[in-house]
Amino acid sequence: MEKTDLYPTIFRRKSVRRYDLTPLDESTLAEISEYMDNLKPMYSDIKTELKIIGPDDVKRRMMRKAPHYIAVFSEAREGHLTNVGFMVQQMDLFLSANNIGSCWQGIPQPTKEVLKSSDLEFIILMPFGRPAEPLHRDSVSEFKRKHLQKISDVAGAEDLMEAARMAPSAGNGQPWFFTGDESIIHAYSVKPSFIRGLLVKKYIPIDVGIAIYHLKLAAEHFGKKAEIVFNKPAENPPKGYEYVASLRLNR
Ligand SMILES: Cc1cc2nc3c(=O)[nH]c(=O)nc-3n(C[C@H](O)[C@H](O)[C@H](O)COP(=O)(O)O)c2cc1C
Structure with missing residues (x-):
């Protein structure tokens, strides 16, 4: 997967809500995990934990199913939500730049087991997978x-x-x-x-x-x-x- 300049992706990305439910292959998931473990924080002293979970670990609450989700946890401190936005947008752009769809989603929630699996506070989910709809916008006028x-x-x-x-x-x-x-x-x-x-x-x-x-x-x-x-x-x-x-x- 490419780790190139993500700047051009800002002007093409969009939220993807329909997914091909075939799981991504192991090596792609490993590369995504590696990127996820090296995100740049806005506040370096706030602890965060990001985990890749599957659709059975999520209460979808009307949202369409995705093959994978990033579950985001953080220490709850001044600035922690801004820090999550800053960090996890790096994933949104990296996935989009590599032809994988994603979408920030506040509505679905992880299961109790997932919530209990971290000492940190659950913040938000980001589904991702191969898109079953257009992945990119063709021009800025579509934003x-x-x-x-x-x-x-x-x-x-x-x-x-x-x-x-x-x-x-x-x-x-x-x-x-x-x-x-x-x-x-x-x-x-x-x-x-x-x-x-x-x-x-x-x-x-x-x-x-x-x-x-x-x-x-x-x-x-x-x-x-x-x-x-x-x-x-x-x-x-x-x-x-x-x-x-x-x-x-x-x-
Ligand atoms: C913090 C956050 C929470 C969001 N929650 C949801 C959600 O629960 N369901 C959903 O379909 N989209 C959700 N979105 C996606 C927004 O609706 C979307 O980013 C916005 O409409 C702009 O569209 P675009 O991402 O395609 O440019 C969320 C976005 C953010 C940043």
Whole structure:
């Protein structure tokens, strides 16, 4: 399997929900496991555990069956959900780049046995397998996303912001906003209303972690050093948003 630059995959990937149920062969699964065990964290001190499980280990709750699932567990600490978004999006892009479909899925849940198999908190599942539907989009116009002006007032850095704009999110909510310039980009997440918060609270930080990973990948693709820093700007955040993290960019 290819471990090349995943940046172009940002503009082709899509959620795959219909799978060929034939399991992937052992060597492909071994390569996927190896990649999964070497994901780059956003917070290196938060413990995570990712396991590949089968369809019998999952309560699907209306979602279609897949031959394999990644079950994601994490230590529950400040930033852990953003960290999961940042890490597991690397799997989504790696699988898509290698002609394997995947989809973030908050609805299905693992069985009790799987939940008990880790000391860490269960966070989310990602089904994957050979797709039984188109794997990629043919053009950026097929992405249903907010216009750039609605999610960013960053001065310049359009190429990077376009990569963040394409990020997948729960219910396609795109709960992010970015400020800054070509040397530092600040990421914010939407503060949901109380009622909406009950439904989406867990997913918003995951979504923002995904978008931050897209930003970092794009920056590195364009030859910049991209470092995650916590450098809350002095200015007030955009109304209705709260600060998450920043990406410092150097040539
Ligand atoms: C945290 C998270 C949870 C999601 N949960 C589900 C889910 O339970 N079921 C589902 O069909 N899609 C789920 N999705 C996929 C989104 O609906 C999808 O990413 C979004 O609509 C954008 O479409 P795209 O991924 O094809 O670009 C989830 C996505 C994220 C990021």
